[in-house]
Amino acid sequence: MSRRQTTLATKPGDVSQKWHVVDAEGVPLGRLAAEVAQVLMGKHRPDYTPHVDTGEHVIVTNGSKVAMTGRKAEQRLKMRYTEYPGGLKTRTYGQVREQDPESLISDAVRRMMPKNRLSRVMLKKLRVVAGAEHTFAGHKPQTLKV
Numbered sequence: 001m002s003r004r005q006t007t008l009a010t011k012p013g014d015v016s017q018k019w020h021v022v023d024a025e026g027v028p029l030g031r032l033a034a035e036v037a038q039v040l041m042g043k044h045r046p047d048y049t050p051h052v053d054t055g056e057h058v059i060v061t062n063g064s065k066v067a068m069t070g071r072k073a074e075q076r077l078k079m080r081y082t083e084y085p086g087g088l089k090t091r092t093y094g095q096v097r098e099q100d101p102e103s104l105i106s107d108a109v110r111r112m113m114p115k116n117r118l119s120r121v122m123l124k125k126l127r128v129v130a131g132a133e134h135t136f137a138g139h140k141p142q143t144l145k146v
Helices: 029-041 093-099 101-111 117-123
Strands: 019-023 057-061 077-081 088-092 126-128
Touching: 019 029, 029 057, 029 101, 029 117, 077 093, 088 093, 093 101, 101 117, 101 126
Parallel strands: 019 057, 057 126
Antiparallel strands: 077 088
16 A cells, blocks of 8 residues: 655645844845845745745845945936836936835845736735834844845
């Protein structure tokens, strides 16, 4: 008689979500986004299931002090279109980091997530703060090393 092995499939109600805090000061943007995306998806957990949200909450502090290697701060451009003729607006990554660091980090993390409906749910668990202080201390976040 042969023994059958079954694969463990996590159910949505079985997932316990922790909170993590990451200090972005001096960390390159891509490395930070890759680590945060792994935690948001839940790939760091042994009970990871692709079709279930097994990820955890992440708070990124010091978003305005995130590092960029090389000359990316001056050369890379973030573009948007206003839907009017000739309405292409461009800013360098350095300008975005000064004016709106939350969008810079959340866009980098979003692009590293899978392109499906579940990732939009996972991204709601990302909080980016420009300074060192955050208001989520009540959740007792654990420090995540990047």
